[in-house]
Amino acid sequence: MQYLVSVIDDTAGLATPDEMAAVDAFNDRLQAEGHWVFAGGLAAPSSATVIDNRGEQAMFTDGPFLESKEYLAGFWIIEAADLDVALKLAAEGSKACNRKVEVRPFQ
């Protein structure tokens, strides 16, 4: 069972060296214990471009599709047996990156 662990940020600041080190250590553990699928950090929401090609011509819009105080700063995709395991890993991830996270199962 795979879960998306989204990192929710409400600060403009980038991760500090301590946070980066903690995230690296957490990632190593995910890999060692077989929970790792994928992870990545994202550039600022202002760097996003929204594309809508449902009509005749693709429309490009500058900026994120949702302007909000909280935004997606990065994510993990983890493999876990059930939600209890996923929640426990996500709690450690939140501690490591020093941000709120959201856990959502894949279909």
Next chain:
Amino acid sequence: MSGADVREAITRAHHEEWARVIASLTKRFGDLDIAEEAAAEAFATAVQRWPADGVPANPGAWLTTTASHKAIDRIRREHKRDGKQKEAQLLYDDDPPEPLGAIEDERLRLIFTCCHPALAMETRVALTLRMVAGLTVPEIARAFLVQETTVGQRITRAKAKIRAARIPYRVPYAEDLPARVSGVLAVLFLVFNEGYLATGPGTDPVRQDLTAEAIRLTRLIRALMPQDGEATGLLALMLLTEARRTARVSATGELVTLAEQDRGTWDATLIAEGHRLVRERLAARVAPGRYQILAAISAVHTSARDVRDTDWSQVVALYDQLVRLDASPVIALNRAIAVAELDGPEAALAAIDRLEDRLAGYHVYHATRADLLRRLGRSQQSRAAYDKAIELAGNTAEIAYLTRRRDQLG
């Protein structure tokens, strides 16, 4: 067997077997929704068949078998309609928990799943009352004064989340157990309080039944986890509170305070059982948790034949212990009420005034201040505090009591 006997047998089977039927079907078919529907159908079949066929020798086994057949029928129907195999084992247990002694009962898994921390509190309450206590959606809605559709949606969404997010159907791992048990007890305490506060004439009986359901489920938890001191503590607290239920509201529907209650009407059997449980925890010589301390405080109160015999220094000492575990302002407020009896209203008022910024929206804070100000002869301030308490109180018995006290001020 008379019709009344059969009805009683069905009611008893519903009380004793509902959770077991749901639990065993959830284990077998891996889905709460299927289990719930099949259990409801099995009980409906019992209502039709038992009066003519007689009550089976083993009602629980009959109900489980009947419900299993209903579940298989449904799965076959869906299989035909969808043209594909029903997804197997949506809820599952391929990862047995750490050995926990005698915990084998299927109902325990059910309770832990219904009270999972990934579900909202009101969802846990609704799901526990539906799946474990067997209340219907309309009953839960009436008990909590919310719309039936709201309760129905809560339960439907919860079942969908349990399935989609794979909330496990098992007893938590040993390391998580204390926190998860305390989560379950919190749900039961909330159910109890909702029923207890609803006491009084003109209240829907379903609401009052909540205290009985909460006690029944807490007894079950205690029976399943006898080593958990807080489960015993919570049961004792509920029994000692329930014992005073009828004395707590007057014939005219007004709240009667502990000091003014007719102690002769307290339920001696419940008090004796509560005291026995409190003594059992004292004998265990393990540092008590909050429910055990609250139960001990209740035991002190219910040991006094007359309010003047109350051992207030013992009550304050227990509150001191509680404050160290739980720094909440409500506990501090209750401690101050005991201090008023021990050291006088002046000392209590000083302690309470320090809580103002955190409790200004809580009616009991204002009611307590009003009473202390009254005892100090400060009528005008007391009246203002009663006004504020009445404005904030939601329970009719409490409003009636507060209004009378205010109007009695000189």
